[in-house]
Every structure is written in C-alpha cells, then in structure tokens.
Amino acid sequence: MPRIVMTEKNIQAIVRIINEWDHKLSMKALCEYITKQLDLDKQISKKTLLENEDVSNAYYSRKEWLRTNKDTTPKSNDLNLQNAFDKIDKLRAELESTKAKNKALIEQFVRWQYNLYMMSINMDQLNWELPQSVAMDKIMEILKDAPLPPNVDAYELNVPMPKITRADDKKLKRI
Secondary structure (H helix, E strand, O other), X not given: OOOOOOOHHHHHHHHHHHHHOOOOOOHHHHHHHHHHHOOOOOOOOHXXXXXXXXXXXXXXXXXXXXHHOOOOOOOOOOHHHHHHHHHHHHHHHHHHHHHHHHHHHHHHHHHHHHHHHHOOXXXXXXXXXXXXXXXXXXXXXXXXXXXXXXXXXXXXXHOOOOOOOHHHHHHHHHO
C-alpha cells in the first residue's frame, strides 16, 4: 500500500481544517474528514498526521482551545453577525497555532544556543558575517517555509531548559 504523501499544500489544508474545527475534536473524526476533504484514496492515519509538527501543534492547540472555550462564542440569529463570529473564531485558532509554532521555534533556538555554548562556541563566533559569495535573500527564501528538521521532536520542544548558574558553569568546565 502506498503511503499518503504529506505535501506542503496538504499540510496547509490540514492545518486550516483543524483551525476551523468547531465541535468535539477526535483523531478518528479528523482523519475521516481530512480523507474526504482532500479526496484521498486511502484514509489518512493518526500517525501520519502527528508526524508533522505543524499539524500536531495545530491539533493539540485546537483541542485545548475547544476544551477551555466551550460555548464562549455568542450565537446570533443574524447571519452576518454569526459569520463575523465564526471568522473571529477561525482567526483566533490560527493565531493560537502560530503562537505555538513560534514558541517551539524560540525554545529550539535556546536549546541550540545552550548546546553551542557547551561546545565552547560563543555568540561572537555565531554572529560572524557571511562571506560575500553567500546571498542572504536566497537563503531566507529557501528557509521561509522550511519545516523543523525531522530529528526535532515537537513534544521535546516544550520541555523547559534547566537553569544554569555561574557555579554550574564552572563545575561543568572542571569535568
């Protein structure tokens, strides 16, 4: 059986579907709905969905939002007003998903910074200018939509870093 390929287009569509979800969110129902919406031959699995960090973050943040904000959106008989409420809910969900992704990226950066420090690479070395042969705008274009590396676990990104003091630093250098 062929695997369902998670393309960038599919990932964006899946995240949009999750962010627009407005009733009880379960993996089984989500997998069935995504299969229908994306017109897939075979039902997408929970494992396939959760392997992607963007989808995983969107799923868990939406599930949490639905759990904590149950029935907070006002209901109206006016169709225009109800559409505005629905649009606000969708934008809130998108904002929460973006905040979760941003937090994960910041935590990853802090982890990298700590690990580089432990390897005796200082910030001055990291901030060296790029050679003239390197086109920064091309690099930024390539990295703009790049997902996190496959060896980065989205769940581990939320584990807080230990506090390090000067005393800890000196002890580590003596070892």
